[in-house]
Amino acid sequence: MLQRNVGPPVYLRGYDTLPQIGKTTAPIGQRVLVAGGKTALSVTEGTVITALERADLEIVGIEWYGGQCSWQNINTLCAKALRLKADCIVAIGGGRALDAIKAVGFASGLPLITIPTIAATCAAWTPLAAIYDDNGQYLEFSRKAAMPSAVLVDTKIIAKAPVRFLVSGLGDTLAKWYELAASTRGQNLSAPVRAGLALGKLCKDIIVEAGPSAYRSVQLGQPSEALDQVVDTIIAIAGSVSGLGGDDARTAAAHAIYSGLTVMDAVHDMVHGEIVGFGILAQLALEERPWGEVQEFLNLAQQIGLPITLTQLGIEELTDNDWSRIATLSLAVEDMAAMPFPVTEQMVIEAIQQADSWGQAFRSEGCGG
Numbered sequence: 001m002l003q004r005n006v007g008p009p010v011y012l013r014g015y016d017t018l019p020q021i022g023k024t025t026a027p028i029g030q031r032v033l034v035a036g037g038k039t040a041l042s043v044t045e046g047t048v049i050t051a052l053e054r055a056d057l058e059i060v061g062i063e064w065y066g067g068q069c070s071w072q073n074i075n076t077l078c079a080k081a082l083r084l085k086a087d088c089i090v091a092i093g094g095g096r097a098l099d100a101i102k103a104v105g106f107a108s109g110l111p112l113i114t115i116p117t118i119a120a121t122c123a124a125w126t127p128l129a130a131i132y133d134d135n136g137q138y139l140e141f142s143r144k145a146a147m148p149s150a151v152l153v154d155t156k157i158i159a160k161a162p163v164r165f166l167v168s169g170l171g172d173t174l175a176k177w178y179e180l181a182a183s184t185r186g187q188n189l190s191a192p193v194r195a196g197l198a199l200g201k202l203c204k205d206i207i208v209e210a211g212p213s214a215y216r217s218v219q220l221g222q223p224s225e226a227l228d229q230v231v232d233t234i235i236a237i238a239g240s241v242s243g244l245g246g247d248d249a250r251t252a253a254a255h256a257i258y259s260g261l262t263v264m265d266a267v268h269d270m271v272h273g274e275i276v277g278f279g280i281l282a283q284l285a286l287e288e289r290p291w292g293e294v295q296e297f298l299n300l301a302q303q304i305g306l307p308i309t310l311t312q313l314g315i316e317e318l319t320d321n322d323w324s325r326i327a328t329l330s331l332a333v334e335d336m337a338a339m340p341f342p343v344t345e346q347m348v349i350e351a352i353q354q355a356d357s358w359g360q361a362f363r364s365e366g367c368g369g
Contacts, residue, residue, distance in 0.1 A: 004192055005127055006243035008114075010150035011236055015223055018047045018154040021090065021115065022055030028111050028149050029088025033081050035063045035101050036092030040117040043157060044092050048115075052090075060084040065093070069100040070134045078107045086110060091148075094165065095121040095272055099129035105146030114148045118165035119158050119231045120271055121172050124151045125239025136268045138259045141251075141334065155231060159223040164271055166218045167305040169234035170211050171277030174300075176241045177204040178280050179252035182287060183338035189248075196245035199237055206233045212303040252338040253286050253330075254279035257352060260330030264322065266314035270307075277306035278313060278355065285354035286339070286347060298362045308359030310352070323349050 012024065025032060032052055034041070045062065052059055061084045066073030081089060081104060089112040091101035098114050105112040106127075116124040127147035131139045158166075177200040184197055206229055213226035242250055257279040261267050267275055281301070284294050301308050310318075318326075327345035330336055336343055 002190065002192065004243055004246055005147055007125055007236070007240050008148045008151050011153075012151070013153040013228070013232060013236075014155065016154060016156045017152055018044060018115070018157065019051050021048055021113070021152055022051035022053075022057060024150050024152055025052060025057060025088065025090060025113055026055045028113065029057075029086070031058050031060050031085060031087045032090055033061050033063065033084060033086035033088070033110075034059060034090045034092065035065055035077060035097075035104070036115075037094055037097040037117075038064055040093035040097065043117060044115065048090065048092070060086050065097045065100045068132050068134055068136060069096040069103070069129060070132055072134060074100050074103045074107065077101070078104045081108050081110060088112060088149075090115065092117060094118045095123035095130070096132070098123040099131075099145065102127065102145035102148070103129045103131075103142065106144045110146075111149045112146055113150045113152060115152050115154070116235060117157050118161045118169070119153075119234045120165040120168040120273055122235050122239035122242065124148065124153070124235050126242050128242065130272075132262075136262070138262045138329070138333070151235065153231060153235060155223045155227060158231060159218055159227060160221045161218070163215065163218045163305065164274065166215060166230070167277075168271035168273030170207055170215070170230070170273065170304045171280070171306050172273035173203050173234045173238045174207055175251070175254045175276050175280055176200040176238050178283060179254050179335075179338070180241070180245065180249050182283065182340060183252045184249050185340045192244045192246070193249045196241045196243075196249050199241045199244065203233050203238055203241065206230065206237075207304070208300060211300070215304045250338070251335040253283035253336055253343070253351075256330045256333050256336035257282045257348065259333045259335065260326040260328075260348065261313065261315075263325045263329055264315055264318075266316075270313055274307050275313060277301060278308060278310075278359075281308055281355040281359065282351045285358070286343065286351035294358060298358065302362070308355070308362060310356045312359075326352070
């Protein structure tokens with residue numbers, strides 16, 4: 001039996017859409033818990049409170065999610081939601097905040113509306129959560145997360161966010177194509193997976209076409225048609241790829257290597273998709289893809305600000321023990337098992353080293369040849 005949870009029933013994206021949160025929430029619940037990241041709440045709280053009150057909704061609490069998408073923070077916020085007798089949640093922030101609050105929605109049974117304040121991942125869309133320990137090291141990819149009842153995206157807010165968050169979204173979304181192309185290679189695919197693969201290719205094509213312009217828009221803090229295209233791609237289209245692909249077609253080596261690199265404290269200052277972007281380059285090395293594909297990716301990465309060296313990720317030096325830890329975790333997470341061939345620790349290490357070498361050459365010479 002085929003079963004898919006493709007996406008939220010409502011997606012609203014536009015300039016200055018945040019004041020519509022009251023109308024969006026009213027059909028979903030009357031006693032509202034607002035939760036999110038500290039910065040996200042500080043930017044949106046006044047508008048959200050006004051909009052909810054104008055819709056005659058009761059705000060039962062405004063809560064910080066805890067700073068990490070960890071089980072401890074999820075359980076703490078879930079207990080608060082139940083104690084306050086909320087009947088819905090408005091989740092505001094970036095990927096880790098939204099993931100944590102979706103997990104709260106799953107545990108509590110409460111419906112939720114997501115408001116991404118950055119376009120760094122498709123977290124606002126998917127019923128999935130990347131779980132970390134309280135120090136930021138990756139632990140697991142959990143399906144104990146609620147599907148949002150609605151997604152509200154305000155490009156006025158996203159355009160003013162630091163540009164590296166858009167860079168993260170571009171990297172994470174590009175991975176949809178590179179990872180699905182690898183994980184589905186040589187398989188007899190169902191129609192939904194084929195649709196997901198086609199949308200993954202569309203993600204890449206739109207980023208090639210509009211990514212550089214969207215990147216410049218956010219550098220200037222200005223919305224644009226290119227930014228609209230890219231935001232829809234990062235959140236809605238990439239999220240639909242996950243929904244259509246299901247467990248048959250999601251993440252692969254790029255995300256596995258991302259997970260492995262999180263054992264290094266230095267990368268905890270990076271945003272998820274920045275590290276995934278470097279993971280794509282390492283996956284290309286792991287797959288021994290043609291040089292033309294590598295060069296295409298290096299050129300695109302330069303235009304949209306993606307890191308292509310370990311130094312850009314904050315990693316200056318790695319000991320033998322560091323390499324072993326990175327490779328061990330890269331193989332331990334489920335993503336690497338999606339690759340179409342067996343992968344060893346040595347292969348992971350050599351792929352990362354090759355990617356770093358390509359990136360260093362490209363940055364110093366303007367080409368990777």
